[in-house]
Amino acid sequence: MPLDELVARLGRWSAGRGPLYLLLAARFRQLIDEGLLAPGVLLPPDRRLAGALAVGRTTVVAAYDTLRQEGRLVRRQGSGTRVASAALPAEPRVRETSNPLFLHLLEATPDDVILMSCAAPVDPPPELAEAYRTVTFPAGDLGYHPAGLPPLREMIAQRYGARGVPTGPEQVLVTTGAQQALSLLTRLLVAPGDGVLLEAPTYPGALDLFREAAAVPHPVAVGPDGVDVAEAVAVMERHRTALAYVIPRFHNPTGSTLPPLAGRRLVEAANGLGVPLVDDEVPADLAFGAGAPSPPLSSYGDVIGVGSLSKVVWGGLRIGWVRGPAPLIARLARLKAIHDLGTDVPAQWVATRLLADFTPIAAARTRTLRAGHDHLRAELARSLPSWSCPPAEGGQTLWVRLPYGDGVAFAQVALRHGVAVLPGATMDALGGSTRCLRLHFLLPPDVLSEAVARLASAWAEYAPQARSDGPRPVAPATLNAIVV
CATH class of the missing domain: 3.40.640.10 (Type I PLP-dependent aspartate aminotransferase-like (Major domain))
Incomplete structure (x- = not known):
């Protein structure tokens, strides 16, 4: 399975309490038991997965070993780590979405996580009721x-x-x-x-x-x-x-x-x-x-x-x-x-x-969006000046480019700081946009400010490692590798 697709399927694995290796093992266990990781699937090497998840290698090794002891994984030198053949019946399973956009809606979200991943109005207008x-x-x-x-x-x-x-x-x-x-x-x-x-x-x-x-x-x-x-x-x-x-x-x-x-x-x-x-x-x-x-x-x-x-x-x-x-x-x-x-x-x-x-309803919505757009850009400029964030003429999202590093890995760190973002690679079938993030501006101003503060804290943790490691190479993408 391509690394980017696996990381997307893991989703908000670290948004919980307890050691990271147990949280990672729990998410792998769920994917295996639900058939989203089929028997025989080859998992990434320890170091490669650790880099994509922005955790230490020992976290991945401990998670893999936990699942090996449960009989869900098989680890052999020279053959890598695979999902055990006895973990699930062999009948084919229906393919389901691994898109972070949808997983953030399908899975229970901890109350302390700010969702910057799904761009949709938070409150309906009074005209609807x-x-x-x-x-x-x-x-x-x-x-x-x-x-x-x-x-x-x-x-x-x-x-x-x-x-x-x-x-x-x-x-x-x-x-x-x-x-x-x-x-x-x-x-x-x-x-x-x-x-x-x-x-x-x-x-x-x-x-x-x-x-x-x-x-x-x-x-x-x-x-x-x-x-x-x-x-x-x-x-x-x-x-x-x-x-x-x-x-x-x-x-x-x-x-x-x-x-x-x-x-x-x-x-x-x-x-x-x-x-x-x-x-x-x-x-x-x-x-x-x-x-x-x-x-x-x-x-x-x-x-x-x-x-x-x-x-x-x-x-x-x-x-x-x-x-x-x-x-x-x-x-x-x-x-x-x-x-x-x-x-x-x-x-x-x-x-x-x-x-x-419809005209007054649309006008009220766009006024709110424009205010959110301006507020989010101002907060990003103040707290994260190294990020590139051009203005938009409409819509609901900003397209942010990181100065270095990888959006998928940074999204994992951001989640551990309480904010869910959508990495650019999950939306790019060319295999590009690896340094990009999509951020929406539909939340109230105080929540947007708090989200940026958490992103800045996550960047402070992630940036030193990303700068020293350099950009993570990305293989030419296929649709299955990137549609997540």
Whole structure:
């Protein structure tokens, strides 16, 4: 198993009480017993794993020996350390996410750990509760709407029309969040072995989906002005990928925005080559400036748009959508019907009400985000001046570059200081971004200040060792190695 993937699966192993070697052994024990480390899997050498976890070699040796005595590991000189064949039945297991973004949500979080890893609004706006209090339901409605509630589909279509993209309700599918929208598109358009163009770095939830589909990644680097369009066009010409997935506005995680001319060129190239282009519009409403928003990619040609209310309203309001050609939407609706027969209807009625007067809700959210952005950057500049932290024009995250060291290893130290961060390598299928971290600014100012203080304490512990060791070499990444 690649080292970066194993470290991601270990997750918040050190966030507990007791000796580090017992905490590490306990997490390995859980992974083995749940089938996430299969029998026969070769584990990293002691020194290599210790470096990635930013602990002493004796911690790893003691953890391995504890599990060897339990019969869960086999350690032989010359053969390395492997998961014992008798630890689990030999039947195949379903692959599950090892993405730190999702593991931080799935696993219980100690009360004293500040989560800087999942970028989502902490508190919903008051309009959400008010909409639920006043929502009513029409008589004679069975409540099954696989393609979405008709009034909501109409409302979403009108929003696209107002942005210069004529859209009918038959071109809109309502989904249970944008994650389901991406999942349905991947299931429909990507077969095992198909190529997928994606950005590096990118949204880690999409990487998990492409891994599940056994896709072949074709990553293209993202810079200050978004994805390298010339390289993206070359990749599509060379591989004729089954799908191209981009986040052109307020990119997650870098915060960059693709200039309009570059966006037009990307759309025209994808249309000319017959490559379905997916525009992840989820962060698009989170602009800090007061000017006119940049046009969506769908204003330039045939583009599949994916959006949601999770970033402006609340992650718990699981309302997303796909906007695309009517035949595609009809196929997606049939696929969605297999899985859930339609998204929660009360939530769709609430979303319809919120979208009817959405501008003040979005404005309030972006004001809060801008304040958090400025506060976090000021705190980082004061406490961690050696870190590079360019400003963002919108979105929810800062893309931080460490002066040296490795983001995965530092994240382990940061966790022991009570703050969970997302290492850049977990979002980069090129194998880059190893010195980067994604930090969100959605928490209250006092909590952001405390998070930075903990990060500074962690850096003070980690930096001397990282400076003396130099950068950890990273092998060319495969999708399985980096999609975590």
